Amino acid sequence: MSDLTRREFIRRSLILSAGASLIISCEDNNITPTTIANSPGMLDTNGGNKKIIVIGAGMSGLVAGYELVRAGHDVTILEARDRIGGRVLTIRSPFSNNHFAEGGAARIKPSHNLTLGYANHFNLDLDPFYATSGDYINISNGNRDIIANNTYLNTSYGSILRKEYLKIRGGSDLLPHAFSNSSVLNNKIYLGAPVSSIQQGSNSVTVQTSNGNQFTADRILCTVPLTVLSKIQFTPSLSSEKQTAMNGGYRYAPSTRIYMQFQNRFWENESLSGWGNSDVPEEIWQPTWDLSGPTGIIMSYLRWTPAETMDALSEQERINYVLNRWENIFPGATSNLESGVSQSWAQEEWSQGAWASPTSSQDAALANHIGLAEGRIHFAGEHASDDRGWMQGALFSGLRAATEINEAN
Numbered sequence: 001m002s003d004l005t006r007r008e009f010i011r012r013s014l015i016l017s018a019g020a021s022l023i024i025s026c027e028d029n030n031i032t033p034t035t036i037a038n039s040p041g042m043l044d045t046n047g048g049n050k051k052i053i054v055i056g057a058g059m060s061g062l063v064a065g066y067e068l069v070r071a072g073h074d075v076t077i078l079e080a081r082d083r084i085g086g087r088v089l090t091i092r093s094p095f096s097n098n099h100f101a102e103g104g105a106a107r108i109k110p111s112h113n114l115t116l117g118y119a120n121h122f123n124l125d126l127d128p129f130y131a132t133s134g135d136y137i138n139i140s141n142g143n144r145d146i147i148a149n150n151t152y153l154n155t156s157y158g159s160i161l162r163k164e165y166l167k168i169r170g171g172s173d174l175l176p177h178a179f180s181n182s183s184v185l186n187n188k189i190y191l192g193a194p195v196s197s198i199q200q201g202s203n204s205v206t207v208q209t210s211n212g213n214q215f216t217a218d219r220i221l222c223t224v225p226l227t228v229l230s231k232i233q234f235t236p237s238l239s240s241e242k243q244t245a246m247n248g249g250y251r252y253a254p255s256t257r258i259y260m261q262f263q264n265r266f267w268e269n270e271s272l273s274g275w276g277n278s279d280v281p282e283e284i285w286q287p288t289w290d291l292s293g294p295t296g297i298i299m300s301y302l303r304w305t306p307a308e309t310m311d312a313l314s315e316q317e318r319i320n321y322v323l324n325r326w327e328n329i330f331p332g333a334t335s336n337l338e339s340g341v342s343q344s345w346a347q348e349e350w351s352q353g354a355w356a357s358p359t360s361s362q363d364a365a366l367a368n369h370i371g372l373a374e375g376r377i378h379f380a381g382e383h384a385s386d387d388r389g390w391m392q393g394a395l396f397s398g399l400r401a402a403t404e405i406n407e408a409n
């Protein structure tokens, strides 16, 4: 076992056991205020009082900032966008009826103890992710097959049965907002503050934002996706492995979603749930299945080449393209349309991709370097975890890096 792997293993065990004890204690009837205040990633409070800048207010930066403040450190979080959450984005506009749909993170595996543990910590409710009523549809080679609800839910996706997936009631963005609205992070997050340079000295690090502000810290936590890391000028330069990864040498998956809100749920006339799959390939979700009607949103979830095909089109062309195709899947789609919108992660200025998905040779050459600290700069983010493409990976790596910073001299 290499040093990194051993360290990762020990930290992973610590974090996993902390998460497990939280879940067990919450099933216990004797919950005390202290156990509720505990969080899955609580740090040792003997790490001193360091001045820390966290770059990025996505899941990894938020969890790290939250736990570092609770451990007694002085934390500032700098976020380029004018919102927190990063790739956790619940789209609430232009939909009527208080309807919403997920732009990014949506489903949670039962094994994702940190995601579930923090949802629990902030008293968020969980619901089944997939529709538990109505039949599913499968389009393959021009055939339109109807799959019974029970059959679909008892087939697996990503190694577990569909019926086991959960979601956060009210929208995934409630989780990052629970962190940022907590008294712990009050007044510590600066929005619209893109970091443009990081200069490392022997005793401190200086961070500059593109709107002219300068901060000095003992340690930096950088959670910036590799696709946009080259927007930051590092002095001295980062390792050759990180430079390769941030200059296109670490593949990211493109993903685009097209959402259509319909005036009514005409698919229910056929006892359909509004969910299914097509061989584009495409996942079709009806995220409003458990919200009251009469309107309903159906969403096309595309990755790789089909996502890139959409990305080449204008917003209106994307909607028309999917709507025309769907007329054969859900007859009546065109005449019942109320509004449409799309979300392309490859075209987001501060993401430029959906999640890290390195080729096997990139994985072998670089994965172990991505999360390694370089002097006073620490690195986290889904790309620096074993659970790439999941909130769990972002949370895990944020806590791994927070532990490193807490334990550093």
Ligand SMILES: Cc1cc2nc3c(=O)[nH]c(=O)nc-3n(C[C@H](O)[C@H](O)[C@H](O)COP(=O)(O)OP(=O)(O)OC[C@H]3O[C@@H](n4cnc5c(N)ncnc54)[C@H](O)[C@@H]3O)c2cc1C
Binding pocket: 055, 056, 057, 058, 059, 060, 061, 078, 079, 080, 081, 084, 085, 086, 087, 088, 103, 104, 105, 106, 107, 108, 115, 193, 194, 195, 196, 223, 224, 225, 228, 231, 232, 255, 345, 350, 351, 353, 354, 355, 380, 381, 382, 383, 388, 389, 390, 391, 392, 393, 394
């Ligand atoms: C389409 C899609 C579907 C997904 N589905 C799921 C799912 O069903 N379940 C699940 O658990 N996960 C899912 N994920 C993955 C999950 O959303 C991510 O793993 C997680 O949110 C990543 O968090 P992060 O903190 O690593 O990165 P991010 O959320 O990207 O956070 C990084 C932050 O850094 C900021 N930033 C970038 N550059 C700078 C700079 N120079 N200065 C300051 N700030 C900067 C960004 O604006 C961003 O807010 C999905 C993601 C996508 C895109």
